[in-house]
Amino acid sequence: MKILVTGGAGFIGSNVVKMLEARGDETVILDNFSGANYKNLEDVKGEVICGDVLDQSLYKKLPKIDGVIHEAAITNTTLKDNNKMVNVNFNGFKNVLEFCLTQDIKLVYISSAGIYGNGDSPMKEAQKALPHNTYAYSKYLCDWYAQKVRSEHKTPLIVGLRYFNVYGSGEYHKEIAASMIYHLFLQMKEGRRPRVFKHGDQKRDFIYVKDAARITVEALDFNASGVFNVGTGIARSFNDIIEILNKALNKNLDPDYLDNPYAGVYQDYTEADVSSLKKIGAAAQFSLEEGINDYVNKYLL
Ligand SMILES: NC(=O)c1ccc[n+]([C@@H]2O[C@H](COP(=O)([O-])OP(=O)(O)OC[C@H]3O[C@@H](n4cnc5c(N)ncnc54)[C@H](O)[C@@H]3O)[C@@H](O)[C@H]2O)c1
Structure with missing residues (x-):
């Protein structure tokens, strides 16, 4: 399969790209390098496109893609430019989702445990969102929009992953x-x-990046649509x-x-309450x- 990984030059995205390539998938990396390091792409074979997820003209120029893992985002939660944060994280996500809808290909996108704020723990996917900053709010908007699209379209499958604290x-x-x-x-x-x-x-x-990246790659094969916590529990x-x-x-x-x-x-x-993740056969190791x-x-x- 040929998989597009947005944010593929970043921390988790580059680990995802390497895991995809190790299991025999071809990769296309879309990243604007605003918060990435080229060294993360050493040993990566996939095509690298330096571009912005906000650029709608870019999607028409992509090669044929079988699935998308959307990692690209502004991840510095202390950024004061709220307009930029919501624009990149939410409007960028909408562009990627629109591309998947028109191509009818699976989307795995990344949300965050930040949306739970100081809500009850263990945190369950269905509990009320209490985002405490604009970053968390931008992720909440992605989950809300994905749910709206799921209710209107049977395909493609749309999987949201709420990463907890990833290190590695x-x-x-x-x-x-x-x-x-x-x-x-x-x-x-x-x-x-x-x-x-x-x-x-x-x-x-805290979840190790080898677990977070492996679960993200496995999510391409989940026969499910929905949002899942990605933590150790x-x-x-x-x-x-x-x-x-x-x-x-x-x-x-x-x-x-x-x-x-x-x-x-x-x-x-x-x-994280990881019971939904476990039900579809995935878990941190x-x-x-x-x-x-x-x-x-x-x-x-
Ligand atoms: N690291 C964590 O603990 C954690 C926790 C929860 C959620 N997440 C989410 O996981 C994903 C990956 O995060 P990360 O920790 O690898 O961060 P990162 O900052 O290393 O990766 C983000 C990547 O997106 C790219 N990017 C930013 N804006 C872009 C744009 N407009 N167009 C194209 N590329 C753009 C950056 O250059 C970078 O390579 C993000 O969506 C983040 O919100 C991470």
Whole structure:
């Protein structure tokens, strides 16, 4: 199959491209490189198109495509330009969806656990969205629009994946938006005390990129339309990460606890309800310990 991966030069997109190619699929990568790193495309064989998902003329020039994985988005949640955020993330998504409708090809697009805000945990796909920032709101709009289109069209299948906190190889270009695990690793490797908000007991559902990318590729084969949480189903604390990194780096650094300036809009606890994902036969395989050790030993040291 020939699969179009938008945002394919980014962190998760490039891992998806490599997994698709490893299983024998051809890839076409569409990315405007606004938040990507060309190094993520080393060893990738697919055609690279430097273009913007907002550019409607571009879709007419694409080769014949059998399915789309839409990863492209502005992912820096602290961006202050709300117009740009919603335009790229929502209108860009609508363009990709329109392309899939006209070609009648499957779409797997990426939403976010951010839409749950500080809602109840474990977070269920059907619960009320409580987006706390424009980024999360832009993803909420995508889910809402996808549901509207599903109710009007039987085909193509449209699968939305709400990633929880993804970490792993290929994220270094994301700077402030890179995972907590990557930031804590950099501090601790240099022998600095890891800095976390008081008292490190915030919990998140951290999922390793090898799991997130594999589930995304598998979603092309789901015989289902709908939105699915992509997490491990287990919330772990920032203190847990520090303990695992101390062991991986053979250090014994105590956390340096800071006041949280984002209190009230900060997700203190996220945990995915993964029962819908399990029902269609998909699941994360790496524990936090296994994921961090794989990441540190194979990619960071
Ligand atoms: N990393 C996480 O923990 C996480 C969690 C939830 C959801 N997500 C979602 O997963 C997807 C991938 O995120 P990521 O972490 O790999 O981030 P990333 O920033 O590394 O990847 C996004 C990619 O999209 C590209 N892009 C941005 N605007 C574009 C445009 N207008 N046209 C074409 N390409 C454009 C960027 O250049 C980049 O390569 C995003 O949709 C993101 O919202 C990520």
